[in-house]
Amino acid sequence: MVYFRTDEDSNDAIRKFMLPMDEKTFQTGLYQYKSAIYKTKAIDAGSTLMFNEDELRILVDNFDRIYGDNPELAKLLEVEELRELLGLLNNIDDPEVKRDLIANQFACHKMTRAEVRFADDLCQFWCSKCKRLFFEEEVQRKREYNVFKCPNDGRTLQITPIWVLKVETEKSPTTPLPVWISGANLSSLWDAWKNHTSAACPKCNKGVLNSYYSKNPARLMESSTIVCSNCKNEFRLYSANYSLTNASENLSQPFLVSTYSRNSLKLNNSNLASLLESSPCFDTSFVEEFLFAPEARIKEIVLGYLYGANITRTIKAKKFGRDIKTGALYLRLKSHYFETVSSYLKEVFKEHPSYYQKYQGVTATDKDLHKLVLHSLAHAFLTRLPAVSGVSLDSFSYIYDMINDAVLVYEEAPGGLGACIELSRFDEQKKEPIILEFFTKLRENIGSCTCDDRCKYCIATRGCQEWNEALSRFTLGPLLRLDAQDISWGF
Numbered sequence: 001m002v003y004f005r006t007d008e009d010s011n012d013a014i015r016k017f018m019l020p021m022d023e024k025t026f027q028t029g030l031y032q033y034k035s036a037i038y039k040t041k042a043i044d045a046g047s048t049l050m051f052n053e054d055e056l057r058i059l060v061d062n063f064d065r066i067y068g069d070n071p072e073l074a075k076l077l078e079v080e081e082l083r084e085l086l087g088l089l090n091n092i093d094d095p096e097v098k099r100d101l102i103a104n105q106f107a108c109h110k111m112t113r114a115e116v117r118f119a120d121d122l123c124q125f126w127c128s129k130c131k132r133l134f135f136e137e138e139v140q141r142k143r144e145y146n147v148f149k150c151p152n153d154g155r156t157l158q159i160t161p162i163w164v165l166k167v168e169t170e171k172s173p174t175t176p177l178p179v180w181i182s183g184a185n186l187s188s189l190w191d192a193w194k195n196h197t198s199a200a201c202p203k204c205n206k207g208v209l210n211s212y213y214s215k216n217p218a219r220l221m222e223s224s225t226i227v228c229s230n231c232k233n234e235f236r237l238y239s240a241n242y243s244l245t246n247a248s249e250n251l252s253q254p255f256l257v258s259t260y261s262r263n264s265l266k267l268n269n270s271n272l273a274s275l276l277e278s279s280p281c282f283d284t285s286f287v288e289e290f291l292f293a294p295e296a297r298i299k300e301i302v303l304g305y306l307y308g309a310n311i312t313r314t315i316k317a318k319k320f321g322r323d324i325k326t327g328a329l330y331l332r333l334k335s336h337y338f339e340t341v342s343s344y345l346k347e348v349f350k351e352h353p354s355y356y357q358k359y360q361g362v363t364a365t366d367k368d369l370h371k372l373v374l375h376s377l378a379h380a381f382l383t384r385l386p387a388v389s390g391v392s393l394d395s396f397s398y399i400y401d402m403i404n405d406a407v408l409v410y411e412e413a414p415g416g417l418g419a420c421i422e423l424s425r426f427d428e429q430k431k432e433p434i435i436l437e438f439f440t441k442l443r444e445n446i447g448s449c450t451c452d453d454r455c456k457y458c459i460a461t462r463g464c465q466e467w468n469e470a471l472s473r474f475t476l477g478p479l480l481r482l483d484a485q486d487i488s489w490g491f
Ligand SMILES: [Zn+2]
Pocket: 127, 128, 129, 130, 131, 132, 150, 151, 152, 153, 154, 155
């Protein structure tokens, strides 16, 4: 049993340690440490994460608009109940009563400590020297280094690859290594696994199947072999529905939602729109507000997680979250932007054989259009921010707020990283605000990219929680003063 304290790095912690709401589900958040895989065993809840009415409203409304059509994800938040609560709050004046009601109905805690243990439901240990497979109780752990040693030869052990589901069969998305051995009886393999013993050899009936090697790790699947301890017969590993892969913590992906305090954006902010007045690369007439907010308050909550690789299961999690004060960019569009975009898209694609049809029925009130614009705008910021700030892409996150037609891009580290502030600064050499160059470059990128309307090359980013769906650089055309005939759809 291993303990990890998580309070030093709350950002990592809430993205790694996850427990299912349903106690019977064994698939929990995975955590990789020194090449071994651990599963979350327990999480200690710290203080309550408090939400005010506006924060809760932004959270619920956006969740519903973004994930409401996806039954798997929609089940992660009790939208109906929370709407009722919000309705109730409308009629209450006392802020303390409001706060209590929210805390009762939407209880979410910070994490203080997580307890993990070896993921023995998924992996075994394996020795690259003697090729033996071991269960956790058969090996020694060097406590000071947290490594596991082979009892035969002292070599540091590795963990076995695992099987991941590759076609939907409604079975478990992962299985351990020794349950798909050709020529052996499937149910006896499972029985052996559950008892933490090696299965008997179907050839000689004297030995056990307890050694493993892969003749060619680059072709893990085809060259994996299990060997009998007695007759040394070799058995292939095979499954029609599963493929063999290295186990990693990425098998559990947190599903995170965030909200923000609109009041916090007012603190010491700087007005970025005023730096862009009459810029040839940015049309401020579409913008209600565009700020750098150094003290933005963001709340992130893990509602669930996706478990698996090619085929995933959505698991509702015990809610844990964190709140941070950090640097952020906030851009709120005027509602007439969406009218402009809906006609712009028709204009851009008027000679395209199929997209013209696709955008023909789009109107300014279409919630999908709002989502497309805001999601694309958030991604557009992300693609350029690393270049101006020197801070890597995965240090940023975003919220797109469909209620306020706004996008908030923020630095994930508590206290911020001093990245977003760059856009409020002046470039002494060029004698112009840095933000001008930022949008000049962005405009060039978007105007000249030739990917199709899913924008896989220009504004797609790694780690998008919506798998880079609903992105279109074309929706940013009017904002960046790109004429419909100047934005290429070279596909
Ligand atoms: Zn060994």
